[in-house]
Amino acid sequence: MRANRDDAGGQDQRHRCSCTSLRKASRRISQLYDVALAPCGLKTTQRAILGELRRSEPATLGQLAAALVMDAGALAHTLKPLERDGYLAIGIDPNDRRARLIRLTPIGQAKLIESDALWEQAQHRFDSLFGAAQSESLRAALTILISGEFAAGFEVSLS
Amino acid sequence: MRANRDDAGGQDQRHRCSCTSLRKASRRISQLYDVALAPCGLKTTQRAILGELRRSEPATLGQLAAALVMDAGALAHTLKPLERDGYLAIGIDPNDRRARLIRLTPIGQAKLIESDALWEQAQHRFDSLFGAAQSESLRAALTILISGEFAAGFEVSLS
DNA sequence: GACCTATATCTGCATATGCTGATAATCAGA
């Protein structure tokens, strides 16, 4: 009996994969925010890209990818629909012609502002439901995980 | 000055999107776990699917999708590579021919066991680096976000 | 048994994301 419980405990450990938990939560919460943002036509990811640009415009693909914790190639793909829809413009950096300078267009700025109100509603709902302190604490924990230091430490322990 | 700080605070608020933080952390940690799992050829998502099957085999597409917090259509796509590689088998439920019964194959079971050791290393690294208590606390928080009750409460507050 | 409704999947389309090899441009030397 005791042994069985220990075994069951061992099994349960495998349910508690931090990565899988993060992915599940990411899927669930993304769906909720996406529904909230739907009226403006942006997905959470797209809003995150435009929002990052608002803070650090103009940005190169590499800078943007690093800020969003994304692969540069993946980001290049993701930018295409946004460029196609006229929310951002991609030009060549005159100082380094390998690099691109990515900027919000006036249309993109307007769309982002339009999304702000919807985002605030969603975020407020999240904080109310989960608890303001819990939310703050969660975001702090996630910030650590997102940091390059964490990834560096993780990889070092591979040796 | 005070006004400027308030404005900056308003700007910063938009950096603190819970959904975007989750997505960034999910990307980052997935990359770390995927590297750790690479020797066995499974991605974190694939291991999560096989692991869920190990716990609740056989499962229908709908059951599996619910357990993984995924859209059923999306899961159907994601299963194809795993079926193609012989890790799982999809049959028709004789009791309800609309439904599918998904099971691990012996090859899938072996592959999953092979991945267990790699996963444990990654998980241990995560817990060591982030802190055992912090990790436990994070997973508990994520479990709440993943729950259907949270999603239901979020949507209700839409009214 | 025909019919209407609810349910489980499937299909096709679109975006999200990552990796690898190719290409272009920069830069530090020889």
Place this chain on the structure above:
DNA sequence: TCTGATTATCAGCATATGCAGATATAGGTC
């Protein structure tokens, strides 16, 4: 200045994920 190493992107391929419309099957009703 030519070359080799480095860097920023791109292009192509594969998986991940979601959604809407189509299809098949169950179940209940007249």
